[in-house]
Amino acid sequence: MDPGHGGRKDPGAVSRTGLKESDINLSIALATQLELERLNISSVLTRTGNYASLLPIRALLADALNADALISIHHNSPSANPSSTPGTEVYVQSKSDRSQRLGALIYEKTFAYLSSITNINWVSRSDAGVIQVLNSKGSDAYGIIRRPATPSILLELSYLSNPSEAELMATDAYAKNISKAIAAGVQSFLMTDKTISDPANKIRRYNPGSGLGSGSCDDALTSP
Numbered sequence: 432m433d434p435g436h437g438g439r440k441d442p443g444a445v446s447r448t449g450l451k452e453s454d455i456n457l458s459i460a461l462a463t464q465l466e467l468e469r470l471n472i473s474s475v476l477t478r479t480g481n482y483a484s485l486l487p488i489r490a491l492l493a494d495a496l497n498a499d500a501l502i503s504i505h506h507n508s509p510s511a512n513p514s515s516t517p518g519t520e521v522y523v524q525s526k527s528d529r530s531q532r533l534g535a536l537i538y539e540k541t542f543a544y545l546s547s548i549t550n551i552n553w554v555s556r557s558d559a560g561v562i563q564v565l566n567s568k569g570s571d572a573y574g575i576i577r578r579p580a581t582p583s584i585l586l587e588l589s590y591l592s593n594p595s596e597a598e599l600m601a602t603d604a605y606a607k608n609i610s611k612a613i614a615a616g617v618q619s620f621l622m623t624d625k626t627i628s629d630p631a632n633k634i635r636r637y638n639p640g641s642g643l644g645s646g647s648c649d650d651a652l653t654s655p
């Protein structure tokens with residue numbers, strides 16, 4: 432698992448109340464690790480504290496360990512429109528059926544948990560869901576999933592930039608339940624033949640001018 436961002440210079444998105452994405456990503460990764468342990472699934476984190484870790488190292492750790500899956504954990508921040516449902520996004524590898532299956536299974540669980548919470552004023556982009564995000568060359572735009580041969584996905588669980596969602600993220604219940612949802616998706620991926628009917632073939636073109644990726648999640652982006 433890769434808790435996105437970290438270190439003094441890269442907190443990722445920051446909520447209006449000062450909640451840092453790097454901290455939330457790490458606490459969710461640690462909580463997910465505990466859930467996976469309960470399911471007898473071993474895991475390794477690309478960082479275990481608040482420090483910077485270079486993208487090439489983080490992206491290739493899963494291959495070096497011969498892992499079954501790499502999951503990068505993020506919380507979104509670019510502006511999005513009010514929505515009746517959570518704007519959860521899961522970026523999958525365009526050339527990997529296994530990444531697309533993993534992404535669809537984890538999306539199903541995380542979206543179901545978030546959707547079950549009442550009294551949140553969600554925001555979402557219109558193409559939210561399981562998506563392939565491609566750069567101008569037709570490759571996966573996000574380096575953390577473009578580099579590994581390991582089936583890899585990047586989660587943007589919900590919007591830290593939205594005060595209503597940020598309030599939820601500050602609760603222990605959120606950490607506990609979202610990590611259970613991620614772990615359940617991993618368990619389905621590793622231990623069942625389950626597939627999801629969602630083909631996970633929606634494509635978003637990464638366009639630096641569009642605002643996508645500007646700001647918070649650049650560390651997961653291109654670079655050589």
Ligand SMILES: [Zn+2]
Pocket residue numbers: 435436443444452505506647648
């Ligand atoms: Zn991020």
